[in-house]
Each structure stands twice: as C-alpha cells, then as structure tokens.
Amino acid sequence: xxDNRLGITNESKVTLAANTAATVASFIPGAGLVLGPLxxxxxxxxxxxxxxxxxxxxxxxxxxxxLAKRYSxxxxxxxIERLVSAMEQMVELGLKPNTxxxxxxxxxxxxxxxxxxxxxxxxLWNPGIPGRPETRFKQAFxxxxxxxxxxxxxxxxxxxPLWVKACKEIKTSALQHWAEQQQADILFxxxxxxxxxxxKRKTITYLLMVGGAAILLSGFIIRQKKxxxxxxxxxxxxxxx
Amino acid sequence: xxxxFGQAAGVALASVVGSxxxxxxxxxxxxxxxxxxxxxxxxxxxxDSAKEYTMYIASKVFSSGRKIIDLGQARPGTATFERLLxxxxxxxxxxxxLCNADIYFPTNQGALGTKKLFGSFTREGGVSMAYPETxxxxxxxxxxxxxxxxxxxxxxxxxxxxxxxxxxxMVGTGGLSLAAKFGGGVLILALLMMALTTQRRVVSKLQxxxxx
Numbered sequence: 001x002x003d004n005r006l007g008i009t010n011e012s013k014v015t016l017a018a019n020t021a022a023t024v025a026s027f028i029p030g031a032g033l034v035l036g037p038l039x040x041x042x043x044x045x046x047x048x049x050x051x052x053x054x055x056x057x058x059x060x061x062x063x064x065x066x067l068a069k070r071y072s073x074x075x076x077x078x079x080i081e082r083l084v085s086a087m088e089q090m091v092e093l094g095l096k097p098n099t100x101x102x103x104x105x106x107x108x109x110x111x112x113x114x115x116x117x118x119x120x121x122x123x124l125w126n127p128g129i130p131g132r133p134e135t136r137f138k139q140a141f142x143x144x145x146x147x148x149x150x151x152x153x154x155x156x157x158x159x160x161p162l163w164v165k166a167c168k169e170i171k172t173s174a175l176q177h178w179a180e181q182q183q184a185d186i187l188f189x190x191x192x193x194x195x196x197x198x199x200k201r202k203t204i205t206y207l208l209m210v211g212g213a214a215i216l217l218s219g220f221i222i223r224q225k226k227x228x229x230x231x232x233x234x235x236x237x238x239x240x241x
Numbered sequence: 242x243x244x245x246f247g248q249a250a251g252v253a254l255a256s257v258v259g260s261x262x263x264x265x266x267x268x269x270x271x272x273x274x275x276x277x278x279x280x281x282x283x284x285x286x287x288x289d290s291a292k293e294y295t296m297y298i299a300s301k302v303f304s305s306g307r308k309i310i311d312l313g314q315a316r317p318g319t320a321t322f323e324r325l326l327x328x329x330x331x332x333x334x335x336x337x338x339l340c341n342a343d344i345y346f347p348t349n350q351g352a353l354g355t356k357k358l359f360g361s362f363t364r365e366g367g368v369s370m371a372y373p374e375t376x377x378x379x380x381x382x383x384x385x386x387x388x389x390x391x392x393x394x395x396x397x398x399x400x401x402x403x404x405x406x407x408x409x410x411m412v413g414t415g416g417l418s419l420a421a422k423f424g425g426g427v428l429i430l431a432l433l434m435m436a437l438t439t440q441r442r443v444v445s446k447l448q449x450x451x452x453x
Contacts, residue, residue, distance in 0.1 A: 038255050041255050041256055041258075044263065045259050048263045048266055055270055056270060056273055056274065059277050063277070070288075070374060074292075075366065077377075078377040078380065079381075081385060082381050082384060088389070089388045089389075089391055092396060093395065113380075127365045127367040127376055127377060128365070192406065192410050195410055196410055196413075196414055199418055200414070203414075203417055203421045210425030210428060213429055217429070217435075217436050221432065221435050224440055224443050225439055227443055231443065231450060235449065
C-alpha cells in the first residue's frame with residue numbers, strides 16, 4: 001500500500017532498497033560486478049510489480065468512489081421527488097403553499113423521511129443499514145440559500161443550489177395548483193348559481209306565457225257567454241212575439 | 242577477460258529477462274484494468290436495470306391502490322387499505338405495510354416456491370440483497386404512490402360532493418319548473434275545455450234560433 005501522506009510508494013521503496021543494495025554489492029570483490037546489476041534489475045522488476053498493483057487498487061478505489069457518489073446523488077434525487085408528491089397532497093388537503101401552516105405540516109410529514117425543515121432547509125437523511133434505523137445519519141445540511149454544511153462522504157456540494165432551485169420551483173408549482181383549484185371551486189359555485197337563476201327565469205317566462213294564454217282564453221269565454229246570453233234573450237223575445 | 246565476458250553476458254541476460262517480466266507485468270495490468278472497466282460498466286448497467294425494475298414495481302403500488310379506491314373498499318392510510326394492498330401486491334412482493342416490502346424478481350407464473358427474492362426494502366430507503374441505489378428509489382416512489390393515492394381519494398370525494406351539490410340544485414329547480422308546467426298545463430286545459438263548451442252552446446243556440 002502507498003503511504004499517500006508522504007507520497008512514498010512501494011515501488012519507490014523497493015527501487016531505493018535495490019539501488020542501495022546494488023551500490024553496496026558492487027564493492028564486494030569479484031562478485032560485486034555481477035551482483036550489483038542483478039540486484040538492481042530484480043529491484044526494478046519488483047518495483048514495477050508493486051506499481052501495477054497500486055494502479056489496480058487506485059482504479060478500484062475510483063470505482064468505489066463513483067458508486068458512492070451515485071448512491072449519494074440517488075438519495076438526493078429521491079428527496080426532491082418526495083417534495084413534489086408531499087406538496088401536492090398538502091394542496092389537495094386545502095393548505096395554501098408558502099404559509100406558516102403549510103410549512104409546519106410539511107415539516108411534520110417530511111422531516112422523519114428526508115430531513116426537510118421549514119422554508120427549503122434540509123438535513124438530508126442517509127438510509128443507513130436496513131433493519132437498523134439507528135444507523136441512519138445526516139448526509140448534509142443545506143440551507144435555503146443553497147449553502148451546504150456538514151457534508152459527509154461523497155456528497156456533491158453543487159447539490160446545494162440545485163436543491164434550493166428545485167424546492168422553490170416545486171413550491172411555485174404547488175401554489176399555482178392551489179390557485180387553480182380555488183378558481184375551479186369558485187367557477188363551480190358560480191355555475192350552480194347561474195343554473196339556479198336560469199331555471200328561475202325560465203319558470204317565470206313560462207308562467208307569464210301561461211298567464212297570457214289564460215287571460216286570452218278567459219276573455220274569449222266571457223265574450224262567448226255574453227253572446228250566448230244575448231242569443232237566449234233574442235230567442236225568448238221571438239217566442240213571446 | 243573470459244570471466245568478465247561471462248559476467249557481462251549474465252548481466253545482459255538478466256537485464257533482458259527483467260525487461261520481459263516488466264513488459265509482461267504491464268500488459269497484465271492493462272488487461273486487468275480493461276477487465277475492471279468493463280466489469281464496472283456492466284455493474285452500472287445492472288444497477289440501472291435494477292432501478293428501472295424497482296420503479297416499475299413501485300408503480301404497481303399506485304395502480305393496485307387505485308383499484309381498491311375505485312371499488313370503494315377502503316380509504317388510503319387505514320389498516321384495511323394496507324391489508325387489501327398487501328393482497329393486491331402479492332404477485333410482485335410481500336408487502337409488509339408502509340412501504341416495507343420483500344420484492345420478487347420478475348418470473349413467469351410457476352409453482353409455489355419458484356419466486357426469487359430481488360431485495361428487502363425498508364421505508365427509510367434501506368435495502369438488503371439488491372443494489373444499494375434501489376433502496377432510496379423504492380422508498381421515494383412507494384411513499385409518493387401512497388401520497389398520490391390519498392390525493393386520488395380526496396379528489397374523488399370532492400368530485401362526488403360537487404356532483405351531489407349540482408344534483409341537489411338541478412332537482413330543486415327542476416321540481417319547481419315541473420310544478421309550474423303542470424299547474425300551467427292544467428289551467429290552460431281547463432280554460433280550453435270551458436271555451437270549447439261555451440262555443441258549442443253558442444253554436445247550438447244559433448242553430449235553434451235559425452230553425453225557429
């Protein structure tokens with residue numbers, strides 16, 4: 001393993017040891033001329049081997065870091081997704097977004113799940129080990145200005161502004177939805193009133209028409225009765241004559 | 242001199258052998274690195290597939306819940322609803338309630354015991370057996386589905402209330418209109434009958450007058 005603090009790798013240790021041994025061996029009478037170079041060559045081979053091992057380990061480490069970052073981003077993305085559905089639910093329950101009551105209820109609902117606090121602040125929960133809720137930990141704190149503090153592990157600091165932007169957009173959308181619902185309710189009430197007024201108007205119009213017809217018919221009946229009386233009188237007079 | 246020449250040849254040979262070993266080691270490292278990269282790429286693809294599958298299974302929570310609501314069987318968030326949801330989701334998972342579940346791999350319909358466990362998921366986003374990334378995905382999608390079911394239920398209730406209110410208004414105004422039409426019709430009919438009777442009497446009297 002490489003000691004990264006001092007930048008000393010296994011390869012450099014072996015090379016140094018081999019070169020030192022080679023230098024010392026070269027002073028041995030007779031065999032020194034052969035032993036020195038051989039030790040140096042062997043040192044080079046072993047050093048190269050360790051260098052390759054370190055390279056493989058580095059690749060594996062980078063892959064693990066990439067996986068950890070992906071996981072961290074998935075947790076973050078899931079938190080934003082929760083925000084959308086939760087706000088929709090609050091709006092459907094009749095709460096107006098961007099009010100203290102709305103924020104209170106939203107925090108009560110989402111803090112245990114994702115760590116949401118009022119006004120787009122969040123202490124982002126990491127799930128921890130399944131079956132052991134005590135292993136949950138706070139991955140980062142993001143305030144409503146987008147500043148990330150207390151970030152743990154491979155949490156991307158660029159997520160701060162992303163979170164704030166997403167949170168505000170979701171709230172705006174929720175407020176718009178709430179306003180549309182209110183408008184729809186008002187329009188519905190108006191349409192019912194309109195319907196009632198229309199029905200009343202139609203009934204009055206019908207009654208006026210019936211009244212007019214009744215007056216005409218009554219007038220006709222009265223006239224015919226008078227005529228009948230006159231005819232009866234004339235018949236009676238002609239009989240008397 | 243011969244001895245020195247032998248020594249030089251030995252050193253040269255060792256140097257060549259050393260170089261060959263280094264080249265071999267480097268080639269092996271390059272192959273290993275390439276294999277690791279390919280393995281990693283495959284792993285990423287598998288993780289993405291697993292996430293897709295998790296999202297698909299989570300969508301079943303909403304569709305099954307909506308079926309329960311449409312049949313008027315229970316309200317979301319109640320113990321009855323959770324029990325019914327567990328039954329509806331049994332082909333895909335052992336749903337333990339509140340988004341805790343043991344999810345199966347997709348399998349053909351087979352004999353009992355052929356289902357293979359994909360992963361055990363918790364409400365907090367933890368997961369065992371499946372890739373860790375699927376845990377938060379499941380938690381978010383499942384909880385969203387339950388919230389969406391609540392929204393679906395509430396909006397259904399609101400629509401029903403609106404319909405009943407509209408029906409009330411229509412029945413009220415319709416009844417008034419019907420009464421007015423009935424009364425007006427009866428009045429007109431009565432007056433018409435009277436008019437016809439009177440006219441017939443006038444005609445018969447005129448005929449009697451003409452004969453006399």
